[in-house]
Amino acid sequence: MKKPLKQKRMRFHIKKNDLVEINTGEEKERRGRVLEILPEKNQAIIEGINLVKKHQRARSQTKPSGIVTVPGPIHISNLILICPKCGKKARVKRDKIENRRVRLCKECGEIIE
Numbered sequence: 079m080k081k082p083l084k085q086k087r088m089r090f091h092i093k094k095n096d097l098v099e100i101n102t103g104e105e106k107e108r109r110g111r112v113l114e115i116l117p118e119k120n121q122a123i124i125e126g127i128n129l130v131k132k133h134q135r136a137r138s139q140t141k142p143s144g145i146v147t148v149p150g151p152i153h154i155s156n157l158i159l160i161c162p163k164c165g166k167k168a169r170v171k172r173d174k175i176e177n178r179r180v181r182l183c184k185e186c187g188e189i190i191e
């Protein structure tokens with residue numbers, strides 16, 4: 079039997095569905111929800127942020143080809159997590175509670191799910 083490869087997974091301070099604020103560029107201080115994390119690139123897709131035009135091929139008759147606008151990836155280091163409890167830009171502290179890894183907001187001390 080082959081041993082399954084131990085995958086080294088980077089742990090990010092940002093997770094899917096988090097609300098984040100952009101920390102750089104033209105869209106600085108804009109907020110959006112994380113739609114997707116791209117761990118191999120250390121990037122994330124944020125709803126409505128960094129929109130790029132993409133050519134889409136026709137997939138069916140109801141979805142014709144054309145230019146669509148989709149959010150483009152942003153490097154995770156340029157994102158600040160917004161605490162869902164206090165609404166502030168959260169500095170995240172990692173902790174272990176009852177053997178569960180959790181993120182804690184340093185501003186209000188609440189667990190960020």
Ligand SMILES: [Zn+2]
Nearest residue numbers: 161164183186
């Ligand atoms: Zn907080």
